Amino acid sequence: MRRTLVLFVALLAVAATAAGALSARSSFRSGTARLQLVDTDPVTLRASGFKAHEHARLTVSDGKQFMRRSATAGSAGGFTMRLPGVEANSCTGFSVTVIGDRGSRATYKRAPGMCAVP
Numbered sequence: 001m002r003r004t005l006v007l008f009v010a011l012l013a014v015a016a017t018a019a020g021a022l023s024a025r026s027s028f029r030s031g032t033a034r035l036q037l038v039d040t041d042p043v044t045l046r047a048s049g050f051k052a053h054e055h056a057r058l059t060v061s062d063g064k065q066f067m068r069r070s071a072t073a074g075s076a077g078g079f080t081m082r083l084p085g086v087e088a089n090s091c092t093g094f095s096v097t098v099i100g101d102r103g104s105r106a107t108y109k110r111a112p113g114m115c116a117v118p
Contacts, residue, residue: 035096035108038080040088045108047071047098048078054100062086062094063112073100 032049050056050073058069060083067086071079086094093112099105 033098033100033104033106035098035106037088037108037110042082042084043086043088043094044080044082045096046078046080047073047106048076049106050077050079050098050100050104051102052077054102054104056098056100056104059097059099060086060094062090063092071098 033047034049036046036048038044038046047056052073052075054073054077056071056073056079058071058081060067060069064087065085067083069081069083071081073079083096088094088110091113093110095107095109097105097107
């Protein structure tokens with residue numbers, strides 16, 4: 001009985017490890033969406049790696065304000081979004097998260113303190 005229990009626990013551990021490896025591979029494959037800062041006045045981001053015609057929701061936070069926007073990727077899986085009112089050169093930092101309706105996800109973060117030096 002004890003031997004059966006030990007074997008059962010060992011099989012569960014192997015199955016859990018295999019499931020974790022599969023989910024890690026899946027997230028790696030779907031992690032191709034990207035955001036790139038292309039201008040700071042106004043803040044303009046270029047998204048790429050989304051699925052063609054994917055609808056995306058952008059969430060922007062700069063410490064002073066919180067805004068939501070939406071966009072639709074083109075046939076090549078990308079779009080450009082201007083964010084007037086977001087201060088890229090302030091020392092407070094900002095972040096943008098984009099989540100697509102087909103599972104794509106990308107984040108851009110500028111940490112506090114990464115401000116322009118006069």
